[in-house]
Amino acid sequence: MNDARKTRAPSDQTGVRAILFDSQGADRALATLSEVDASNLSETQLLWIDVADVDSLGPLTKTLSLPEGALASVASGETSPILRNGGKYFWLRVVAVTVEDGLRFQGTSLTIIGGDNLVVSVHADPLSFIEELRKREEGDSDLGSLSSASFIVALLDWHLSTYFEAVADFELAVDRLEESILSEKRLDCLEDLRTLRKGASRLRRMLAPHRTVFAGLARPDFRPTEEQQANEHFLSLDTRFERAMDMVENSRDLVIGSFELFSSQTALKTNDTMRVLTFATVVIGLLAVLAGVLGMNFDAPFFRSAGTGFWLAVAIMATLAIAAVLVGKRKHWL
Numbered sequence: 305m306n307d308a309r310k311t312r313a314p315s316d317q318t319g320v321r322a323i324l325f326d327s328q329g330a331d332r333a334l335a336t337l338s339e340v341d342a343s344n345l346s347e348t349q350l351l352w353i354d355v356a357d358v359d360s361l362g363p364l365t366k367t368l369s370l371p372e373g374a375l376a377s378v379a380s381g382e383t384s385p386i387l388r389n390g391g392k393y394f395w396l397r398v399v400a401v402t403v404e405d406g407l408r409f410q411g412t413s414l415t416i417i418g419g420d421n422l423v424v425s426v427h428a429d430p431l432s433f434i435e436e437l438r439k440r441e442e443g444d445s446d447l448g449s450l451s452s453a454s455f456i457v458a459l460l461d462w463h464l465s466t467y468f469e470a471v472a473d474f475e476l477a478v479d480r481l482e483e484s485i486l487s488e489k490r491l492d493c494l495e496d497l498r499t500l501r502k503g504a505s506r507l508r509r510m511l512a513p514h515r516t517v518f519a520g521l522a523r524p525d526f527r528p529t530e531e532q533q534a535n536e537h538f539l540s541l542d543t544r545f546e547r548a549m550d551m552v553e554n555s556r557d558l559v560i561g562s563f564e565l566f567s568s569q570t571a572l573k574t575n576d577t578m579r580v581l582t583f584a585t586v587v588i589g590l591l592a593v594l595a596g597v598l599g600m601n602f603d604a605p606f607f608r609s610a611g612t613g614f615w616l617a618v619a620i621m622a623t624l625a626i627a628a629v630l631v632g633k634r635k636h637w638l
Contacts, residue, residue: 319355319357319359320355320356320357321333321353321438322352322353323352323438324349324350324351325349325350325351325447325448326348326349326448327349327445327446327447328346328348328448329348331445331447342367342368345421346421347421347449348448350422350423350447350449350451350455351421351423352423352424352425353368353422353423353424353425354424354438355424355425355427356427356430358378358379358428361375361378362375364424368419370417370419371390371393371395371417373388373395374388374395374415377397382397383397383399383411384513385397385399385513385516385517386516386517387517387521389526389527392419392420393417393418393419394526394527395415395416395417395418396415396416396456396517396521397413397414397416397517398460398463398514399411399412399510399514400412400431400433400463400466401466401470401510402432403470407473407477407499407503408503409470409503409506409507409510412428412429413428414427414431414463415427416456416459418453419452420452421452423459433462434462436462437458437462451531451533453527453531453537453538454533457537457538457541460518464541464545464548467510467548467551467552468548468551471507471548471555474500474503474504474507474558477500478555478558478559481493481496481497481500481562482562482565484496485565485566485569486565486569493562493566494566497559497562497563500558500559500562501556501559504555504556504559505556507555508552508553508555511548511549512549512552514545515549518541518542518545519542521538521541522538522539522541522542526538583628586628587625587628587629590624590628591621591624591625594620595617595621
């Protein structure tokens with residue numbers, strides 16, 4: 305047995321956890337990697353090591369003979385998606401998305417290393433889907449029958465789910481904004497529209513660079529010796545990625561639609577205001593005509609009625625104004 309593989313690497317310390325899936329036996333969490341010979345796993349076993357403490361990756365790299373490039377990539381702090389094939393091992397880096405208050409999308413880098421019946425996932429920040437996967441598979445499962453490549457496909461599918469969830473939150477924010485736009489209250493929605501537009505662009509910038517990873521996994525020249533089932537999983541994953549891209553692209557169209565709705569509502573409110581102003585201008589103009597006629601210098605008996613004639617003229621103008629308002633309301637001019 306390889307002594308290097310027997311080096312103690314406690315998975316019960318904070319940040320490092322290991323699970324041995326065994327389709328022919330009981331799945332179990334490992335306290336140390338010395339509990340299993342990682343170089344001699346059977347086809348019915350799969351060892352998954354999740355590293356949330358980046359500093360712990362160094363000892364694991366020596367213990368499991370992991371590719372130095374993966375360790376250097378994690379240590380560099382780079383976040384751009386990448387895919388590398390190293391013969392016995394292959395590794396990749398993706399970025400999962402999280403949604404913070406105010407529809408702010410933040411990324412968490414996830415590095416995944418795959419070998420013979422061995423998968424190592426490395427992330428500096430907590431990832432909710434990692435915990436969900438661990439909880440879902442508590443107890444006995446058949447995951448040991450999966451190859452490392454197929455299990456990595458599952459992890460990447462969970463990773464893509466973070467973008468589907470982000471788009472769902474985005475669409476909910478768009479729906480709420482459009483309800484506000486269509487409400488009776490006049491709201492200034494430009495700031496909300498600006499936030500949504502920035503969010504849509506942010507999502508696209510985060511997801512689009514992953515095309516090199518998912519398209520690379522689906523190519524036939526990537527690990528041509530991999531079993532056919534794993535290759536089919538890679539192709540299915542690439543299709544799911546394209547679907548995620550379509551949804552992210554559609555999010556920008558949703559913002560444009562919301563802006564057009566806001567513009568239409570603003571135009572309608574402006575038209576209502578102009579209608580009221582036009583009606584008021586007509587009424588005032590009518591009264592001005594009446595006042596002009598009364599101000600003409602003719603020696604008519606009406607103009608010798610003193611105060612009585614004045615109040616009669618005021619009453620006539622008030623009656624005309626009230627009648628005009630009633631007619632305007634009935635015709636929906638107001």
